[in-house]
Amino acid sequence: MTNQRHVWRLRARPEGTIKDSDLDYMAEPMPAMGDGQALVEVNYLSLDPTNRIWMSDMDQYMPPVELGDMMRGVIAGTVTRSNNPDLPIGTMVSGLGGFASHVVVDPGMVNAVRQVPGIPFADLFGSLGSTAVTAYFGLLDICDPKPGETLVVSGAAGAVGSIVGQIGKIKGCHVVGIAGGADKCRWVVDELGFDACIDYKSEDVGARLDALCPNGIDMNFENVGGDIMDAVMMRMNNHGRMSLCGMISTYNDTTPRGGPAAWPAILMHRLKVQGFIITDYAPRFGEAIAALAGWWMGGQIKTKVDLRHGLENAIITLRDLYSGGNFGKLLLEVKAPDGQA
């Protein structure tokens, strides 16, 4: 086995779009394991909107990645060396790791991945893991959807948004998505069963919301932020609920923008706006995964993985997220797991 690893280290905090020079890709000696730790060979790296937050030093929900440190990322991989009997060699795990070919993990950072017969590993990790759990709790816990209510989902063709809308349909809601481009909108409606989808790149979002939500908007699952969020927020009904999951349109801002102009609607229409981070729900993941796996097996939830290849392509691939260049959950295959190459 090699005694080198490849790794992306953060060199500078990006200003605006992530530049190639903001990170270094390098080969370096394999890191040493301490007591109780294990070495994981990374099979898949999840590329997520939140990666851009971790690169910045804005006020955030975890410590930012320090300059010079390995870029943080959610990974799935295989234990190849171990100082911990709870993580025997060969165990497949997922959890917090890094943009690297190999990472040293503490037991608390990862969980063993239980393979589910009939579900490909990339779907299981990419779409049905924390991504789907995010959709599940963010919609059900915060918005509490009722049959007949109208739900608007931004980032509707994205990893989380696509599942949010499908759960909304399972719950009997009128579901309108917002996505970028005709292909994505067609997929959201024709394949996923949303009632409608607005193409923000070619349509007037406000006017289309008026047309497609004749009874107003009861719930907003927000992935995008910025002007799209404002257009939705100002059309919300009394006692509307807004689940704030992400604001990807703002992560590359070089000057902070203010809050939404529609802010007074929170008072006037008695809205509830609530943010969440999926790790807060860890004790309840089992409940979500059981429901999601059942829906997936029953064909009520479909997922799409946009699988890319090669750790060296991590940053150019990641950039696609912020320009909408991905279609489905963006996942990087660093090294196919044994038997699945």
Next chain:
Amino acid sequence: MTNQRHVWRLRARPEGTIKDSDLDYMAEPMPAMGDGQALVEVNYLSLDPTNRIWMSDMDQYMPPVELGDMMRGVIAGTVTRSNNPDLPIGTMVSGLGGFASHVVVDPGMVNAVRQVPGIPFADLFGSLGSTAVTAYFGLLDICDPKPGETLVVSGAAGAVGSIVGQIGKIKGCHVVGIAGGADKCRWVVDELGFDACIDYKSEDVGARLDALCPNGIDMNFENVGGDIMDAVMMRMNNHGRMSLCGMISTYNDTTPRGGPAAWPAILMHRLKVQGFIITDYAPRFGEAIAALAGWWMGGQIKTKVDLRHGLENAIITLRDLYSGGNFGKLLLEVKAPDGQA
């Protein structure tokens, strides 16, 4: 009995501060009662931050007052003529009425006032009525305070804020108020028992919050909006709750300001921000009034009425609200009730 009334009618929608010329004060023939209606002689007119909203045509929670119409206001008064056996002459009522000496009411618009022995009527109507109920539900229902948590209340010497902080103390919280001027701050701490109060007119609100809230802020009861709200919001702890009751600092704005710069904190710190309008809680008023009356009788809640006189002074008095010129619940005595002159 007179066949004339005095009334304030809205002539123009104010731009910025309410101008004298925005309303007309006039004598006019007593309005006719229809079937089921009653004529109420107004004893007290409540002057409230929301009056300014009703004068505007911004998106709001009730229809705006139409130009030419009587200015809407919350009143307490005495039935002097009646076409409704449920509202016999002599009944004291309170509810939605207007800036007038007499108003015609439908039974659904007002409730009979039950006098409570030992509580002066002005306190009962001014401080312990819908004002205190607003504090009660806005804090307990939305913020769900727990002993030891830190609560920040803006407008702390105001009608609602003063009661919010006292309920916070009853619930075992560390309570920090924000008010304008040393006299108000002294009253809030020395008389009402808040742990501290920041004078936003002479102190750096952010620096004082840092000093007075060493464990961060778990709850914000927001009456003021604008920069003060932002300073609080950006210091909130994970899972903080923010009850949005009002934003009096913004009601005179001539150009709408954006939402708070601290908006991303909702996501990063998993905040819940919720607006409410007290009428939504009408079915549960009994619960609140019972608790509040008990606390008031037991000396755990103190109230202060800033009583002014004369309907003709309604607008100059109302303006005091937006400049902080009142001290306590602002109430206008239009005509003292019989036996209480």
